[in-house]
Amino acid sequence: MNEGIIMESKYVKAICPGSFDPITNGHVDIIERASQLFPEVVVGVLQNPHKKPLFSIEDRVDLIKLAVLHLPNVSVCAFEGLLVDFARKINANLIVKGLRAISDFEIEFQMALNNKRLSPEIETMFMMTRNEYSFLSSSMIKELAQFGGSIQGLVPTEVEKAIHKKFCGMS
Ligand code: ADP
Numbered sequence: 001m002n003e004g005i006i007m008e009s010k011y012v013k014a015i016c017p018g019s020f021d022p023i024t025n026g027h028v029d030i031i032e033r034a035s036q037l038f039p040e041v042v043v044g045v046l047q048n049p050h051k052k053p054l055f056s057i058e059d060r061v062d063l064i065k066l067a068v069l070h071l072p073n074v075s076v077c078a079f080e081g082l083l084v085d086f087a088r089k090i091n092a093n094l095i096v097k098g099l100r101a102i103s104d105f106e107i108e109f110q111m112a113l114n115n116k117r118l119s120p121e122i123e124t125m126f127m128m129t130r131n132e133y134s135f136l137s138s139s140m141i142k143e144l145a146q147f148g149g150s151i152q153g154l155v156p157t158e159v160e161k162a163i164h165k166k167f168c169g170m171s
Contacts, residue, residue: 009038011123013092017044017083021053022159023064024141026133030098033127035071038094043068043076044086054142054166067156084119095124100134 016031020043035041043064047057055063057078068074079086083095095115097108112124129136136154144151145163152160 011038011094013040013042013090014038014094014096014125015042015044015083015087015090015092016096017046017079017086019046019048019051019053019138020060020064021138022055022060022141022155022163023067024133024136024138024155024159025153026098026100026129026136028067028156029130029133030096030127031068031074032071034096035074038096039073041071041074041096042090042092043074044083045076045078046083047078047080049080055162059162063156063159063162066158082118084115084122087122088119093122095122097124097126098129099126100129100137 014034014037016027016034018027020027031041031043045057045060045064053060061076061078064076068076077090087093087095095112097112099105099108108126112126115122115124133154141151141155141159141163143149144154145167151163155163
């Protein structure tokens with residue numbers, strides 16, 4: 001890795017935003033890859049008052065913290081409101097997002113253009129999902145778990161335990 005280039009980059013702090021209800025191995029992969037590219041990565045966990053998530057904001061943050069324990073330059077923080085406002089508040093100028101199928105593209109494109117309009121100084125970067133996670137989403141995990149399907153290998157171990165506890169009342 002050429003550290004010289006990274007030190008000179010103006011992108012020092014990157015945000016990986018999302019709902020993470022719950023975090024999956026697809027998210028972890030994007031966060032890990034971002035943590036290798038940028039000195040500091042903040043996982044921004046969106047608290048949307050209009051949505052009823054399966055996991056509370058506190059639980060989502062805690063589960064992400066456990067999933068990124070091996071990444072010393074990654075921190076986790078909840079936020080409300082506009083992503084660009086949160087970015088400015090924590091002094092980050094780069095948004096890193098994962099892209100799965102073409103279906104992700106349209107909405108991500110819209111969000112990136114809107115964020116650029118609101119805050120031209122903030123850049124958005126996309127990373128392609130790894131092949132094995134291209135079909136993976138938090139909603140698919142919840143659906144699988146709810147109907148007794150295996151989610152092993154698709155989410156961090158702590159998430160697997162937490163989700164089983166939710167649906168089956170067991171740890
Ligand atoms: P989801 O779409 O699963 O509910 P989020 O809203 O938490 O997830 O998504 C946060 C970011 O993570 C988005 O940029 C989304 O495209 C990305 N992402 C979600 N799942 C994956 C995956 N399996 N591989 C790569 N990126 C992903």
